[in-house]
Ligand SMILES: Nc1ncnc2c1ncn2[C@@H]1O[C@H](COP(=O)(O)OP(=O)(O)OP(=O)(O)O)[C@@H](O)[C@H]1O
């Protein structure tokens with residue numbers, strides 16, 4: 001690896017990719033040459049908490065970052081359910097990186113223990129720029145489109161994402177009742 005290239009790692013579930021994520025990446029891009037974006041829990045989809053597939057999240061991120069002049073790589077990362085080996089698992093799937101950006105305490109601890117510098121980013125408009133809040137709005141029929149990049153609205157429309165979310169959420173209710 002060219003040691004002059006500053007390459008960082010940023011991971012999230014991106015269910016969906018929203019303007020908070022976009023702002024974080026835009027800020028990170030001022031400090032790095034390249035960014036490796038990990039799509040966490042890549043194996044999950046079609047549930048109320050994780051409605052979108054890894055491939056759909058790749059579309060949201062790639063199209064949603066078109067306005068940024070940043071070299072980035074989007075890599076799906078499945079969970080391994082063994083925290084002690086997770087950093088090695090991530091490294092086995094990604095281009096090499098020297099720093100990590102995360103606000104997730106477990107992610108920070110695991111990377112710290114593996115010898116990485118972990119940087120926190122400020123939270124932007126967290127009451128609205130939140131996957132949980134956006135999924136809640138999608139389910140209740142409230143406005144959500146202004147909380148994600150416009151390209152993400154197109155992706156969710158293309159994959160009939162709202163219909164899917166409503167259906168899997170309803171199925172969740174039925175399963176809870178059984
Ligand atoms: N509004 C925001 N401002 C800054 N960072 C954010 C914001 N929302 C999420 N992040 C950070 O982005 C990373 C990925 O977050 P994630 O994909 O879980 O989004 P989320 O909005 O927290 O989703 P969910 O509510 O579904 O858990 C985490 O480190 C998280 O702290």
Ligand SMILES: NC(=O)c1ccc[n+]([C@@H]2O[C@H](COP(=O)(O)O)[C@@H](O)[C@H]2O)c1
Pocket residue numbers: 011012013014039040041042078079080081082083086102103104106107110
């Ligand atoms: N053992 C593991 O598989 C392990 C450990 C730490 C984080 N993760 C994943 O990293 C991602 C972190 O993203 P968030 O900060 O959005 O929660 C999640 O998808 C989480 O499941 C997985």
